[in-house]
Amino acid sequence: ASLNVSSWHLWAGSQTLTKGTCTVTGALIDTYVDQNSAATGFGTSAVLTLTPSGDSPKERWVFVKFDLTSCNIPVTGGADSATMSLYLSKAPTTNFNYDATRVTSTWADTLTWNQAQALTYAASPTTSVAGGTTSGVRISFPVTVDVDSFIKGGPNFGWRISDTGSGQNANKDR
Numbered sequence: 001a002s003l004n005v006s007s008w009h010l011w012a013g014s015q016t017l018t019k020g021t022c023t024v025t026g027a028l029i030d031t032y033v034d035q036n037s038a039a040t041g042f043g044t045s046a047v048l049t050l051t052p053s054g055d056s057p058k059e060r061w062v063f064v065k066f067d068l069t070s071c072n073i074p075v076t077g078g079a080d081s082a083t084m085s086l087y088l089s090k091a092p093t094t095n096f097n098y099d100a101t102r103v104t105s106t107w108a109d110t111l112t113w114n115q116a117q118a119l120t121y122a123a124s125p126t127t128s129v130a131g132g133t134t135s136g137v138r139i140s141f142p143v144t145v146d147v148d149s150f151i152k153g154g155p156n157f158g159w160r161i162s163d164t165g166s167g168q169n170a171n172k173d174r
Contacts, residue, residue: 022071027064029158033113035059043109047089048161062086063103063111065158068150075152082147083140086161091135096163099125100141103157121160131163 031043036058042048048062064084073079084100102122107115127141143159150156 022068022073024066024068024070027158028067029107029109030062030064031109031111032060032062033111033116035113038113041110041112043111048086060163061116062161063107063116063158064161065103065107065156068147068156071151073151078151079144079148082142082144084143084159085138085140088131088135088137088139091131091133091137095133096131098129098131098139098141099162100127100129100143100159101125101162102146103160104155106157116160119160126159 029043030048031041032045032048034040034042048064064086066084101124103119104122105120107119126143126146129139129141131139141159141161146159
């Protein structure tokens with residue numbers, strides 16, 4: 001997983017604006033949760049597995065959080081663009097969509113399905129992205145609004161990625 005952030009608002013004084021970019025490769029924490037193994041955490045898994053949100057009781061969600069401190073963007077700066085990318089290792093045979101929804105409460109890589117039900121989330125997804133049927137590609141999510149909020153001091157609890165189509169795997173980049 002990677003996160004690209006770009007800002008035209010990096011302040012180096014009261015009048016000087018410079019453009020900056022930052023790429024964060026590898027999530028700070030990531031995991032998936034599985035409805036069939038509701039009390040099990042999968043934070044050590046090399047593959048983050050998703051299945052359709054309507055495919056109960058087989059549903060799985062992915063959680064990712066990035067550490068933006070290495071970007072050194074001041075709170076007065078913010079983000080002009082931010083894109084989160086996940087690698088799609090095995091695509092389904094039918095089209096699907098991913099929802100990236102901002103998580104608004106804390107979680108750890110030991111997160112279980114049962115615990116994920118008690119987390120809080122933004123009222124609607126930040127973005128929905130069509131995934132397609134091609135394996136071995138990156139799926140990119142525009143997450144500028146969320147990253148801008150994180151940079152400006154808002155709480156950063158990452159995102160829940162849920163698949164609204166056929167089941168699929170998204171590999172971690174470590």
